[in-house]
Amino acid sequence: DAGVTQSPTHLIKTRGQQVTLRCSPKSGHDTVSWYQQALGQGPQFIFQYYEEEERQRGNFPDRFSGHQFPNYSSELNVNALLLGDSALYLCASDTDGQISGANVLTFGAGSRLTVL
Amino acid sequence: GIQVEQSPPDLILQEGANSTLRCNFSDSVNNLQWFHQNPWGQLINLFYIPSGTKQNGRLSATTVATERYSLLYISSSQTTDSGVYFCAVVISGGYNKLIFGAGTRLAVHP
Numbered sequence: 001d002a003g004v005t006q007s008p009t010h011l012i013k014t015r016g017q018q019v020t021l022r023c024s025p026k027s028g029h030d031t032v033s034w035y036q037q038a039l040g041q042g043p044q045f046i047f048q049y050y051e052e053e054e055r056q057r058g059n060f061p062d063r064f065s066g067h068q069f070p071n072y073s074s075e076l077n078v079n080a081l082l083l084g085d086s087a088l089y090l091c092a093s094d095t096d097g098q099i100s101g102a103n104v105l106t107f108g109a110g111s112r113l114t115v116l
Numbered sequence: 117g118i119q120v121e122q123s124p125p126d127l128i129l130q131e132g133a134n135s136t137l138r139c140n141f142s143d144s145v146n147n148l149q150w151f152h153q154n155p156w157g158q159l160i161n162l163f164y165i166p167s168g169t170k171q172n173g174r175l176s177a178t179t180v181a182t183e184r185y186s187l188l189y190i191s192s193s194q195t196t197d198s199g200v201y202f203c204a205v206v207i208s209g210g211y212n213k214l215i216f217g218a219g220t221r222l223a224v225h226p
Contacts, residue, residue, distance in 0.1 A: 031212070042120075042217055042219050043202075043204075043214070045214065048212075048213060056211050058213075090157075094212055104149065105161070105212060106161070107158070109157060109158045110157045110158070
């Protein structure tokens with residue numbers, strides 16, 4: 001049973017470029033969340049997708065956008081890249097409906113983005 | 117918003133030693149998880165423990181929700197325990213949005 005898979009694993013971009021990161025959730029999961037982890041810090045919540053819509057969003061600018069497809073996979077897009085966007089981007093999945101947050105999130109291995 | 121504080125920030129141990137990691141949170145939570153992040157960045161869930169005590173091999177965790185803290189115990193540490201340990205919480209109505217602490221960086225030397 002495959003867990004959460006992310007691609008690419010590493011990538012290098014220059015300032016002002018755009019990047020797309022991809023995530024396939026764990027089998028049986030329908031909700032995808034994205035987190036940004038800067039070096040030496042804990043992950044920070046970017047947004048969450050369920051039923052192909054953004055359901056929750058953290059404190060990130062509109063340059064960060066996403067999409068969820070009918071097969072539950074998801075993309076994270078970042079436009080007009082800044083040096084400060086360099087980070088490990090983590091995708092996590094779980095099953096919906098638990099407003100109480102009773103589900104255990106499963107994380108992918110991440111996509112490490114370097115902006116030069 | 118809710119604050120999640122972990123201590124100590126760094127910990128160095130000799131193989132075989134025991135340790136206790138602490139997580140304090142500033143508001144009531146519906147969900148608390150402990151994660152281990154390995155040197156390659158993979159976050160592995162260790163415990164889902166909004167309250168009570170759980171054990172898994174050499175690891176155990178206790179959450180006292182009324183006093184807003186959780187403890188992770190590592191016994192007979194091994195070099196493979198090295199990495200960063202994160203505590204993360206979900207608040208009421210949070211749709212499983214995790215709020216992470218800054219982590220405890222553990223290095224276990226042979």
